[in-house]
Amino acid sequence: MEKVKFDYSKAINFIGEHEFENMRPMLDVAHNLLHNKAGAGNNYTGWLQLPEEISNDELEEIIRTAEEIKGKCDAFIVVGIGGSYLGARSAIEMLTNHFHNYTSKDEKQTPNIYYAGHNISSTYLAQLIEIIKEKDVCVNVISKSGTTTEPALAFRALKNLLEKKYGKEEARKRIIATTDRKQGALKKLADEEGYKTFVIPDDVGGRFSVLTPVGLLPIAVAGIDITNIIEGAKACMENSYNSDISNNYCYQYAVARNILYSKGKTIELLVNYESALQYFGEWWKQLFGESEGKDYKGIFPATLNFSTDLHSMGQYIQEGKRNLFETVIQVKKPLEDIVINEEENNLDGLNYLAGKTISFVNEKALEATILAHVDGGVPNLIIGVPKLTPFYYGYLVYYFQKACGISGYLLGVNPFNQPGVEEYKRNMFALLGKPGFEKERAQLLKRLK
Numbered sequence: 519m520e521k522v523k524f525d526y527s528k529a530i531n532f533i534g535e536h537e538f539e540n541m542r543p544m545l546d547v548a549h550n551l552l553h554n555k556a557g558a559g560n561n562y563t564g565w566l567q568l569p570e571e572i573s574n575d576e577l578e579e580i581i582r583t584a585e586e587i588k589g590k591c592d593a594f595i596v597v598g599i600g601g602s603y604l605g606a607r608s609a610i611e612m613l614t615n616h617f618h619n620y621t622s623k624d625e626k627q628t629p630n631i632y633y634a635g636h637n638i639s640s641t642y643l644a645q646l647i648e649i650i651k652e653k654d655v656c657v658n659v660i661s662k663s664g665t666t667t668e669p670a671l672a673f674r675a676l677k678n679l680l681e682k683k684y685g686k687e688e689a690r691k692r693i694i695a696t697t698d699r700k701q702g703a704l705k706k707l708a709d710e711e712g713y714k715t716f717v718i719p720d721d722v723g724g725r726f727s728v729l730t731p732v733g734l735l736p737i738a739v740a741g742i743d744i745t746n747i748i749e750g751a752k753a754c755m756e757n758s759y760n761s762d763i764s765n766n767y768c769y770q771y772a773v774a775r776n777i778l779y780s781k782g783k784t785i786e787l788l789v790n791y792e793s794a795l796q797y798f799g800e801w802w803k804q805l806f807g808e809s810e811g812k813d814y815k816g817i818f819p820a821t822l823n824f825s826t827d828l829h830s831m832g833q834y835i836q837e838g839k840r841n842l843f844e845t846v847i848q849v850k851k852p853l854e855d856i857v858i859n860e861e862e863n864n865l866d867g868l869n870y871l872a873g874k875t876i877s878f879v880n881e882k883a884l885e886a887t888i889l890a891h892v893d894g895g896v897p898n899l900i901i902g903v904p905k906l907t908p909f910y911y912g913y914l915v916y917y918f919q920k921a922c923g924i925s926g927y928l929l930g931v932n933p934f935n936q937p938g939v940e941e942y943k944r945n946m947f948a949l950l951g952k953p954g955f956e957k958e959r960a961q962l963l964k965r966l967k
C-alpha cells in the first residue's frame with residue numbers, strides 16, 4: 519500500500535536541513551515520553567496502540583449494531599460535540615457521496631445522517647426536529663464526560679420526540695449511548711433507561727477517540743468499511759514508530775511545524791483542494807488547538823478549503839501579516855473525474871482546456887498556489903495522500919494524532935488535557951443559575967451591569 523508522504527521542499531527557504539538534525543535529540547525525548555507513557559498527560563495516551571488493540575469482537579459488535587440501525591431507520595442522528603462528533607463527521611463527509619442526504623435510502627442502503635448537540639442554536643434543533651419527525655429515527659448520543667451541556671440538551675429534546683413517537687419501550691431500542699465505562703450523567707441515564715451502550719476507553723480523550731466506538735459506530739452506520747480504517751491506522755502506526763526522523767514522515771511534520779513556529783509562523787493553515795475534506799479540517803483543528811494551545815503558547819490552527827477560499831482569503835495569505843504557514847493535503851487521485859468538453863463557438867474561452875480533466879485543473883491550481891504563496895513568504899508543507907479511501911482516512915487520523923502528541927511534547931505542553939475549556943462552562947453555569955454556582959453568579963451579574 520502506498521504511503522502518505524510528507525514533503526517540506528516548499529518550506530526549504532524557511533527551514534534548513536541542519537535544523538532537522540539539530541532537533542533530533544529533542545525529538546528522541548518527545549518520542550520516549552510518548553512511547554514510554556512518561557510525559558505529561560500520559561494517562562490519556564491509550565489512542566497510541568488502539569489500532570492494534572481494538573478487538574475483532576468489538577469491531578464486529580459495532581458493525582452488527584450499525585447493521586441493525588441501518589435496517590431500522592432512515593434518519594440517524596449523531597448527538598455530540600467536539601471530539602465526540604467531529605471524527606465521525608470528518609469520515610462521513612470524506613468517504614460518502616457529497617449529496618448522501620439527498621439520495622434515497624433505497625439508492626444508498628444507509629440512513630440520512632444528521633448531527634445535533636454541537637451547538638446551542640434553538641433554530642437548528644427546531645429545524646432538525648421538523649425534518650426528521652416523520653422519518654424513522656435512531657439516535658447515537660455520545661459524550662465521554664456524560665455531562666456536556668450542548669449534547670445533553672439536544673438529547674433531552676430528541677429523547678422526548680422518540681418517546682412520543684414510538685412509546686418508551688421502542689424509543690429505548692432506538693437510542694445508543696457512547697460514554698464512559700462508569701461515570702457521568704449519561705452513563706447513569708443509559709443504565710436507568712436500559713439503552714445499548716458503547717464504552718469510550720478511560721485512557722482516550724475526546725479528540726483522540728475517533729478510532730473507538732465514538733467514531734466507528736456512526737461511520738459504520740454511514741456504510742463505510744471500518745475495518746479498512748483500522749487497517750490504515752495500523753499501517754501508519756507501523757510507519758511512524760521509528761524515532762529516526764529521516765524515515766518517519768509523521769515526525770518530519772511535527773518537527774517542521776515546530777521549527778516554523780519558533781520563527782514566528784504562529785498560524786498553521788490546513789489547506790485542502792477536495793471539498794470532502796472540509797470536516798477533516800474541523801477535526802484536525804480541534805486536535806491541534808485543544809492539544810497545543812495552552813500555557814500562553816501554541817500554533818493557532820485554522821483551515822481553508824481551496825480553491826473556494828482562495829477567492830476570499832487568498833489576498834491575506836499572499837500579502838497579509840507574515841505569521842502564516844500552510845500544510846496542504848494533496849490528494850493524488852480523485853475518486854471521480856470529468857473530461858472538459860469542446861465547444862464550437864468557445865464563447866467562454868475554455869477550449870484550450872478541452873480534453874483535459876477537471877482534476878488536472880485542480881492540480882494546476884494547487885501547484886500555482888503553492889508557488890505564489892511561497893513567493894509571498896508563506897512556507898508550505900505538503901502531505902501527499904494517494905486517495906480518499908477508508909484506509910487512508912485511518913492512516914491520516916493516526917498520522918495527525920501521533921504528530922500532535924510529539925509536537926505537543928516538543929512545545930513543552932501537556933497535549934492531552936484541556937483545562938481552559940472549563941472557564942466558559944463555569945461562567946455559563948453561573949449565568950444559567952445552576953445549583954452550586956451562586957457565588958460566581960453574583961460576581962458575574964455585577965460585571966454584566
Ligand SMILES: O=P(O)(O)OC[C@H]1O[C@](O)(CO)[C@@H](O)[C@@H]1O
Pocket residue numbers: 599600601602660661662663664665666669724725808936939940
Ligand atoms: O465527550 P464530551 O465529554 O461531551 O466532551 C465533548 C468535547 O468537549 C470538550 O471536553 C471541551 O469542553 C472536548 O475536549 C470534547 O471533545
